[in-house]
Amino acid sequence: MKTENRIFSQVYSYLEQGSRFVDKRHLTVLSWMVTALLSSQSLNQARWEPFVQSRAEQANSYQRRWNRFCQNGRVAVEKIYIPLILKAIETWKEKGERLYLAIDTTLLWNQYCFVYLAVVCGGRAVPxxxxxxxxxxxxxxxxxxxxxxxxxxxxxxxxxxxxxxYFARLQLAFFTQGQ
Incomplete structure (x- = not known):
């Protein structure tokens, strides 16, 4: 079995556990996207082609496939992504360990402010x-x-x-359960 197939199988089973996909084809496409991202070590979708099993014969067919998935209104990122993160941190809840969250902002083109809340784990912030x-x-x-x-x-x-x-650019807010 090729490495990509093993990665795909593992990603597929992991995504299947935590998320609620209405259409299994969405799960398949997302699993191939994650597999290609990991295998190519690149965000450039054009470099994903060698790592994906498909009947597509032209490179732009892959691009269209990824774009259709990303533009599909029935694919709700929050319903896919958040259950996976919560599953990853549920052992902290079971053990009663402290959960560290970081909130920060990024300014884009001096016009848009992107606010993100991340779980701090192993010195990294996971959105x-x-x-x-x-x-x-x-x-x-x-x-x-x-x-x-x-x-x-x-x-x-x-x-x-x-x-x-929190970071100094934000006004201090208290985030406690039970309020």
Missing amino acids: LMWMGLEHGSASLAFEKYEPLLDRAKGYLQGFENVMLL
Whole structure:
């Protein structure tokens, strides 16, 4: 069995466990995308072709396949991604360990502010959820990113010990369960 096939099988079974796909074809496409990303070690979709099993004969067929998946309104990123992250951190909840979350902003083209909330794990920030705002500064008032924290609270029910790490560009907000 080729390495890509083994990776695909593992990715497919992992995605199948945590996510609710209505159409299994979406699961297959996403699994091949992740497999190609890992195998090629590149975000450039043109480099993914050698790592994907497909009947496609032209390179642009692969591009169209990825674009169709990304533009498909029935594919809800939040319903795929968040259950996977929650599954990965559920042992922390079971053990009662502290969950560290980091919130930060990035300004794009001096016009859009990207706010992301990440789980801190092993010295890395793994994105949990994010939102984009039309805002000309990376400094935000609490009211602007409060909806993101409210959504996170809903997903993180049962985590007793949560610490939010924030950066100076954001007004301090307290994020505690039970409020």
